[in-house]
Amino acid sequence: MKKLSKKQLGLIVVVALIGVGGSIVYTSSQNQVKAQQEQVDKQANKFATLGKEVKGLFDEKKPSFLSDNTTKEKIEGLNKRYQKLSKEVDGAIDTKKVKADKYLEHSSACKNDLEQAQLKMESQTAVNKLFQEKDKKGVLHGTTVVKDRAIGDEVTEKSVKETKTVYGYEKPKNDFEKAVDDLIKEAEAQIGQQTKAKKAVEQVYKDGKVVSNDNKLYDTAKAETDKIKNEEAKKALIDQLDKVKADIDKQAAEEKAKAEETTKSQSEAANAQANNSNVAQPSENQGSTGTEAAPVENGYIGNGGSYVAPETPTNGGYTPPASNGGSTGGGSTPAPQAPSQPSNGGGGRGEMTQDDLNQASKDAANADWSDFFPK
Structure with missing residues (x-):
């Protein structure tokens, strides 16, 4: 290798x-x-x-x-x-x-x-936070949604608007978002009602004083105030309306008293006039006193029912004789003499009884008065 x-x-x-x-x-x-x-x-x-x-x-x-x-x-x-x-x-x-x-x-x-x-x-x-808390629970807890609760005492139009801007939903996509949106709308509605009621109250009460006691304006303001759910806000306006109502009641009482006084005066005047019309007035032919009876032609006069004979003519007429059968001229058959003084009938009171009156009427009817009147 x-x-x-x-x-x-x-x-x-x-x-x-x-x-x-x-x-x-x-x-x-x-x-x-x-x-x-x-x-x-x-x-x-x-x-x-x-x-x-x-x-x-x-x-x-x-x-x-x-x-x-x-x-x-x-x-x-x-x-x-x-x-x-x-x-x-x-x-x-x-x-x-x-x-x-x-x-x-x-x-x-x-x-x-x-x-x-x-x-x-x-x-x-x-x-x-927009609504009052009750039993330590808000209007939205879990799946519970409370829609009829009053808004909080410190809630304003501004605070509602800010909440809507940050947490509101223009197009809710689920139940939770819809609930939030509905509650914000409820708060807006309550704020709107408070504003509407305040404006109505200002028509009758403003700057600490009553400016109008018009009943119609008061009724409108009261109706709008009653719709407010927040008791504190409602009470503040009710206190103002109570002052307006007191002024309205005072004026109504004064007008009623005035109307009653006017009615009383008119009634008294009417009663006085009625009483005056019931008093008998002296006739043109009466004497100077109320007891004198004015002479009448051929008849009776009302004082005591006494009969007065007719006056004799002054230019040659017949003068009734002092006694039956007498004549003072003219030669005519004399007419029966009518009494010139009241009869002693009627119980000696100088008044004629009904029988006396009837007899006198009968005698006058049967007498011949032809020579009594001048020809």
């Missing part, structure tokens, strides 16, 4: 060393890939476990809502665990050498769910 030269032996040694080195490098590289794969698989399992807890943040039947027991602190705790798991993998993962599908799938799912839970919690918290 031909001996190899020193040069050839050197080359062989170098090649051998290169082969051994390459083998060592390859083996080391393979070991590194294997170790990283094991680490990735281990982390994938951890993310899968964490992912199940993160899923528990959402309602099982309506996953678009957070579960009733989800809190801000619980979300923050799960997020810290996620961040810690993400840092446990050494260096960047070479997806060409390591199978990282499960790792990426579970870690990505955890990250996405945590972000969604955090965003929903922020939206839920912001919306709940």
